[in-house]
Amino acid sequence: MGVDRELWLRNKEVMYKRLLNDLHIGYLDEDIEEVLLEIFKRRDSYTVSSCSGRIVMVDCVLPWIRRNSTVVFKKHKPISREEFLDLLSKPILYNLWVVITSPIIHVVTADLKEARRILVIGREAGFKHSGIISIRRDGIILELRSGVGLTQIVKAGSKILVDISNVDELVSMYNNVLTSGKERLEKLKELLRKYSEEEH
Amino acid sequence: MGVDRELWLRNKEVMYKRLLNDLHIGYLDEDIEEVLLEIFKRRDSYTVSSCSGRIVMVDCVLPWIRRNSTVVFKKHKPISREEFLDLLSKPILYNLWVVITSPIIHVVTADLKEARRILVIGREAGFKHSGIISIRRDGIILELRSGVGLTQIVKAGSKILVDISNVDELVSMYNNVLTSGKERLEKLKELLRKYSEEEH
Numbered sequence: 001m002g003v004d005r006e007l008w009l010r011n012k013e014v015m016y017k018r019l020l021n022d023l024h025i026g027y028l029d030e031d032i033e034e035v036l037l038e039i040f041k042r043r044d045s046y047t048v049s050s051c052s053g054r055i056v057m058v059d060c061v062l063p064w065i066r067r068n069s070t071v072v073f074k075k076h077k078p079i080s081r082e083e084f085l086d087l088l089s090k091p092i093l094y095n096l097w098v099v100i101t102s103p104i105i106h107v108v109t110a111d112l113k114e115a116r117r118i119l120v121i122g123r124e125a126g127f128k129h130s131g132i133i134s135i136r137r138d139g140i141i142l143e144l145r146s147g148v149g150l151t152q153i154v155k156a157g158s159k160i161l162v163d164i165s166n167v168d169e170l171v172s173m174y175n176n177v178l179t180s181g182k183e184r185l186e187k188l189k190e191l192l193r194k195y196s197e198e199e200h
Numbered sequence: 201m202g203v204d205r206e207l208w209l210r211n212k213e214v215m216y217k218r219l220l221n222d223l224h225i226g227y228l229d230e231d232i233e234e235v236l237l238e239i240f241k242r243r244d245s246y247t248v249s250s251c252s253g254r255i256v257m258v259d260c261v262l263p264w265i266r267r268n269s270t271v272v273f274k275k276h277k278p279i280s281r282e283e284f285l286d287l288l289s290k291p292i293l294y295n296l297w298v299v300i301t302s303p304i305i306h307v308v309t310a311d312l313k314e315a316r317r318i319l320v321i322g323r324e325a326g327f328k329h330s331g332i333i334s335i336r337r338d339g340i341i342l343e344l345r346s347g348v349g350l351t352q353i354v355k356a357g358s359k360i361l362v363d364i365s366n367v368d369e370l371v372s373m374y375n376n377v378l379t380s381g382k383e384r385l386e387k388l389k390e391l392l393r394k395y396s397e398e399e400h
Contacts (some may be wrong), residue, residue, distance in 0.1 A: 061381060066346045095373070116335055131331020131343060135316055143331060147264045152352040155368040163363050173295070180262060200222040 008110045012046040017048075019111035029076055032103060035185055038192040039107055044114035048141075050105040053181040055079050055174060059092040063099050063151060072096075078175035081167060088160060096155035100174060102181025103127075108139035110165035115140040118122045121195060144188075148181040150174065208310045208339045212246040215311055218295060219247075229276055233301060235385055239307055244314035248341075250305040253381040255279050255374060260290040263299050263351060272296075278375035288360060296355035297391035300374060302348035302381025303327075308339035315340040325388035344388075348381040350374065 003045040019036060022028040028036070031052040039047050054076045060069035073079075088096070105127075109115040115132055119142065122130040127144040150173075154162045161182055162170060218238060222228040228236075234250035237246050256277045260269035273279075273287055288296070305327075309315040315332055319342060322330045327344040334341040350373075354362045362370055 062348075062377065062385070064380075112335060129329065129345070131342075133319070133331045143329075145329070148262075149383045150351045150353070151349060152371050153350070153370070156366070156373065159363075159366045159369055161366050161370050162361055163359075163361055166356070166359045166361050169359055170353070171358065172360050173353050177262070180264075198350060 002098055002137075003139055004095050004137050005112055007137065008108070012040075015048060016040055017169070019148075031076070031182055031185055032105075033046055035105065035192070037187045038189055038196070039105070040191075041196065042114070043109055044110040045118060048106045048108055051101065051103060052076055052185065053101060053103045053178055055178055057100045057113050058097045058099060058175055060097065061094045063097045068094065078178060079171060081171050084171050085164075085167060086173075088162075088164075089155060090154060091158070095153055095157070098150065098152045098174060100148045100150040100177045100181070103144075103185050105144040107142045107144065109142065110139060112140060115142055117195075118142055118144070121191050122188065125191050126184040127188065143200055144186065146181060146184050148184065151175045151189070202337075203310055203339055204337050205310055206331075206348065207337065208308070211308070211338055214238075215246050215248060215334045216240055231276070231382055231385055232305075235305065235389045235392065238389055238396070239305070241396065242314070243306055244310040245318060248306045248308055251301065251303060251345045252276055253301060253303045253378055256299045256301070257287050258297045258299060259294055260297065261294045268294065278378060281371050284371050284374075285364075285367060286364075288354060288364075291358070292355060295353055295354060295357070298350065298352045298354055300342060300346045300350040300377045300381070303344075303385045305344040307344065309342065310339060312340060315342055317395075318342055318344070321391050322388065325391050326384040327388065346381060346384050348377065348384065349377055349378075350377045 019040065023033060023180060025073070029052040032050055036047050036050060039045050055072060056071055057073035058069055059072050107118050119130055122144040127146045129145045130148050131143060132140055133143050154160065219287065223233060229252040232250055236247050236250060239245050254274060256271055257273035258269055259272050273283070307318055311317060319330055322344040327346045329345045329347050331343060332340055333343050354360065
């Protein structure tokens with residue numbers, strides 16, 4: 001049940017090099033890079049994968065069923081009225097869904113004590129749906145995730161289910177949801193800095 | 201860090217009496233009662249709170265901000281076309297959101313080994329967003345939760361954002377999402393029974 005600290009540290013070093021490389025080539029989303037660096041600075045934590053939050057449009061029956069599902073739009077920044085109307089006008093196979101997710105960060109800690117610490121900080125920053133998703137020899141894996149998000153059907157077959165005459169309100173709300181998720185990243189960064197100063 | 205087994209067992213007994221009482225007065229949602237009983241049957245697990253999945257309509261700015269938020273409709277069964285149209289026609293203060301959540305179960309285990317076991321079973325049943333949310337002296341607390349759900353804005357102020365002429369497609373999709381969540385409860389019950397037989 002215990003974590004193999006040597007193995008954990010080797011993996012942290014590999015992931016740190018990868019992070020620096022991603023930063024260097026500009027692959028990393030700027031909204032999230034500072035948070036990831038704060039987590040790496042902690043002696044007993046590192047991150048493996050993350051998403052800074054995004055707007056996705058999917059042609060599918062139901063968005064959690066991967067089979068026959070096609071992503072027709074994906075953006076980590078606000079969507080424009082034109083982009084949305086354009087996508088809405090194109091033919092689809094099943095249903096068209098707008099799915100907005102808030103930031104998700106996977107953290108690997110070297111022990112349970114640190115895992116609990118990260119959980120508490122995460123929850124304080126508004127990542128209320130966070131939890132330990134796996135306990136393994138190479139580390140304790142946590143998922144930081146908030147309840148901020150939207151999953152909305154906008155078209156069924158050829159029938160548009162939203163009222164086009166009020167498209168401005170709709171698009172503005174989509175962008176509002178995206179921003180609202182990203183604000184929690186900022187809060188998480190601040191809290192990580194605050195607690196890191198207190199711990200040292 | 202260790203769980204106090206005596207304390208844990210006393211709490212399990214209290215929660216078991218409460219469950220039997222809820223069953224007796226018919227307070228418990230029938231969709232979920234068999235799953236809860238299967239979890240209680242396990243030596244090292246019990247449940248504290250649960251929801252079998254529901255459709256809620258909320259008058260609020262954003263559904264994850266509780267302040268100034270009013271639940272105007274709540275039902276654990278499918279919504280009818282008439283119920284939906286009636287709610288859509290009534291005046292609101294902010295925005296009207298339809299929020300459909302899939303089943304959520306909180307499990308308390310006596311040790312980490314059992315927590316990992318429940319996580320694996322939960323994930324196999326489709327509760328993909330499950331995790332350990334707290335490690336305490338009175339037990340390890342897990343949340344079983346799936347990604348199935350919908351969060352949709354249908355009205356902003358007095359402007360209706362959905363196309364009323366296609367209301368049947370919309371309501372049918374809402375009920376589809378609700379049912380799709382509840383199916384995972386059935387799957388969870390089957391898996392708990394299967395693994396319980398294998399373990400004994």
